[in-house]
Amino acid sequence: MTAANGPEISWFSALCDDDYEFLGVPDPALKSSWEHCRNIVLTAEKGGFDNILLPSGYQLGIDTQMFAGAIAALTHRIRLLMAIRVGETWPPQLARQIATLDQILATESVDGSGHKRSRLTVNIISSDMPGEVLASKPRYARTVEVMNILKSLLNGEALDHQGEFYQLKLQPPAVKTVSGKCPPLYFGGLSEDAREAAAEAADVYLMWPDTMDKVKDIVADMTARAAKRGRTLRFGYRVHVVVRETEAEARAAADRLLVKLDAATGDAIRAKSLDSQSAGVARQAELREQASDGYVEDNLWTGIGRARSGCGAALVGDPDQIVAKLEAYRQVGMDAFILSGYPHAAEADLFSRHVLPRIKHGPLVI
Template identity: 40%
Template sequence: MALSFDQLFGGRLRFNVVNGSTKSLQEYGLHVEHDERYELSAEYWSIVKRLTAGEVFDHRGRFYDLKNAGASFRELKPVQEPHVPLWFGGSSAPGIEMAAQHVDVFLTWGEPPHLLKEKLEQVRARAAAHGRTLRIGLRLHLIVRDTEDEAWAAADRLLDVTSEATYARQLGDRAGEDGVGWQRQFRQHGGRVPARARELETHPNLWPGMSLFRPGPGTAVVGSTAQVIERLKEYQELGVDTFILSGNPLLEEAHRVAETVLPALGLRR
């Protein structure tokens, strides 16, 4: 299926690997602890890489035992070489090690630059130990307005329209979470819902408050167009070469970013 999609769309397919959590995987009958989860994932994706490179092979590992894998679709040839690219994010030592050995783009959630710098140094060091170099991607939300005050007012509105039940569900459901990325994000706000969004500003224009009411990445850059671009360039200086950006609500904010941020960066809609 992956090779079919890659051919259909001219080599544009990417795999974004989400390793889950011990708690969430148990819902699907998979009972593996944190470190073992990365061992399983590393073996699985090493197989996928070979399959999407067009190989036919046998494999005997700890979790998978395959005979003549890839033979049934050997006629399908890869568009991208050597394989469909893997994007992946992990903040624990096993997660970073998996990235260092197997993925093409290390994708991380937004954090204050000094924290992200430390993590990226670890990632690069482990990749270098395996003779590899990884691209770096950053997942952020943007709240961009004509002025900084208007941007923070928009962040305030997101808090104001969120129900107490949503806050309780988002924060309560993640209690005991063993994902290190989530733990790092949680420490940015400590589970506290502020009266005003800017009370949680962790770095100029950086707000972790989105994770109070939504799962997954929860850091936003909040500010004027010039301030948002300044923050993106600050991350770029750390080695980030790919940004995955979004806003809330999705469609309206996509148009706003296309009309403000992209032209200032010399990009077309």
């Protein structure tokens, strides 16, 4: 597994109605729709990003897999990191869907060999579904089963899986990915059960913003857990970003995001998420409590978490500061970054002009 081109730099398309000019204030022009989310992806591809996360939500926004199939035909270089919620789709059918989308996305290899190059990666999400409450341990056990089923089928292997949640004996699906292998599986979670699931079956372990010492601790812990299973993990960092020509301008832009937010609205936004009680969300709340003037350490601003569940902090600074911060994360083990900013298309353009040309980067190869 290599990352010879430097870290993978990804952006985020707001399929789950998560786009604002002012946090907590819905804007019809930024609401999740085919046109709006398509424009974010095309802006990210034009700007030079390597990958783009297509999130998934049951209660908000548009369908991830349908969007991925449609946007595949309009893009030429950027990868898609398609989010899949475990339990929503029967795993063998999901394997066929992934293989089909992988073929739609395939492009000619840049080395002139004539071989097709895959552009699909998959973000596995373990969460309850509406109307379902499953305890943490069995929920993550189900997630591991699905990841293993997908790997067997998409690696072209016959499947004989006798698990707690699925009992399947199947031949490989007739439709295969262009590589003949399962696309890389990105997966995150901070709880004990989530960490064990990642060590068991994920390829890339994703983490939300945290202090540098805590990031080091998580990398060391997950490396050790994977090693006990004879495996290795790559690491990704999901964080928002606000970059401007000067630090003062960046801080002012960050503060502007919150000028119309009241505490009750922020509480309501966080509470409606299906993962609002997770260990990862709890840690983001701790960071906000520890922050001085909103900053928990240099250039890491927690104010953004006042208006959203999940990833709740942003890198804020001038281009030099953002490049230095990303490099610091690289030094402690990060191989991939999934970035976002409000509004998403405008911030993608700013990042692509101010920061991307200064970083050697490329798709993560696993």
